[in-house]
Amino acid sequence: MLRERMRAAESVLVLTGAGVSAESGVPTFRGGGNTAVWKGMPFDVISSAGMLQKDLPAVWEWFNYRRNLLAVLKPNPAHETIASWQDRFADLALVTQNIDGLHQASGSRDVIELHGNIWRARCFDCDARHDLKDMKMDDGVPSCFDCGGNLRPDVVLFGEMLPPGAFERAFDAAQRCDLCFVIGTSAVVYPAASIPEIARANGAYVVEINPEPTPLSSICHEVLTGKAGEILPLLSEARPLGRAT
Ligand code: BJW
Numbered sequence: 001m002l003r004e005r006m007r008a009a010e011s012v013l014v015l016t017g018a019g020v021s022a023e024s025g026v027p028t029f030r031g032g033g034n035t036a037v038w039k040g041m042p043f044d045v046i047s048s049a050g051m052l053q054k055d056l057p058a059v060w061e062w063f064n065y066r067r068n069l070l071a072v073l074k075p076n077p078a079h080e081t082i083a084s085w086q087d088r089f090a091d092l093a094l095v096t097q098n099i100d101g102l103h104q105a106s107g108s109r110d111v112i113e114l115h116g117n118i119w120r121a122r123c124f125d126c127d128a129r130h131d132l133k134d135m136k137m138d139d140g141v142p143s144c145f146d147c148g149g150n151l152r153p154d155v156v157l158f159g160e161m162l163p164p165g166a167f168e169r170a171f172d173a174a175q176r177c178d179l180c181f182v183i184g185t186s187a188v189v190y191p192a193a194s195i196p197e198i199a200r201a202n203g204a205y206v207v208e209i210n211p212e213p214t215p216l217s218s219i220c221h222e223v224l225t226g227k228a229g230e231i232l233p234l235l236s237e238a239r240p241l242g243r244a245t
C-alpha cells in the first residue's frame, strides 16, 4: 500500500518529465502539443546537436519562442506537492528532465536537472554560463559577456552528453532510494529513463503517475493513471487514494 510505503520511506527519488508541467500550460514533446514541430522541423531535429552546427540562429529562434511562452506560466499543484515533500522526507532527490525551471519556482531546492535549463546560456568558447532572465534578447545569436564568443542555450540536445555530475548524482540517488516516483514522462529518452530501472534493481518500490502507459509501466509496482496535478495532492491527504492498477 502506497501510504504505508510513504510513511516508512527514508530515501525518496522523484523523476519528472514534461507531463508535470502540462497542467501549467507547457506543451509536452510527445503525444500532442503545439511545439512538437517547429517551422516544419520535428523537435528532435531542431533540438539536436547537429542543428547547432547547421543553423545556430534557428536554434535560438526556437528557444526564444519557447522562453516567451514559459515566461508567464506558473507552477501547478504537482510542482507544489513535490516541493512540499522536502519537509516530508529526510532524503528527497528531485531529478527532472524539464528545462522550464518550474520546480524551482515552486520552492524545490537542489533540483538535479538532467537536460539543462532554458533560462541559461553557455559560451561555446569559454564555457561561461549566463542567466537569460537578465539578458535582453535580440534576433540572432547572442554573444558572451566575458569573451565575446557565441552563446548557445544551456540545454542538452539529442546526441549530447548530460551536464557533468548530473547523471552521477541521479544514479547515486537511484541506488539508495527505497521509494521512486516516475511522474509525467514518456520514459523513452535515455539515460533518464534508466533511473527508475536502477532504483527498481536496487530494491526500491517504484510508482508511476501518468495518464498513459509507458515502457516503464511494466516494471512499476504501482501505476496511478491520471494527471499529476490531480493525483499528487491526494497523496498528501488522509483519505484513501483512487484507483491504482
Ligand atoms: C502527463 C500529463 C499530466 C501528459 N500529468 N503526466 C539508447 C538507445 C537508443 C538511443 C539512445 C540510447 N541512449 C541514448 C540514446 C540517444 C538519445 C535517446 O534517448 N534517444 C531516444 C529517443 C531513442 N539520448 C540522448 O541523446 C541523450 N544523450 C546521451 O545519451 O548522451 C550520451 C551519448 C551522446 C552521443 C552519442 C551517444 C550517447 C540526451 C537526451 C537529451 C534530450 N533532450 C530533450 C530536448 C531538450 C531541449 C528542448 O527542450 O528542446 O529533452 S528531448 C525531450 O525529451 C526533452 C525531454 O526532457 C525529453 C523527455 O521527454 P519527457 O519529459 O518524457 O516528455 P514527453 O513529451 O515525451 O512525455 C510527456 C509524458 O507526460 C507523456 O507520457 C504523457 O502521457 C504525460 N502527461 N499530461 C502527468 N497532466
Ligand code: ZN
Residues within 6 Å of the ligand: 123, 124, 125, 126, 127, 128, 144, 145, 146, 147, 148, 149
Ligand atoms: Zn565566453
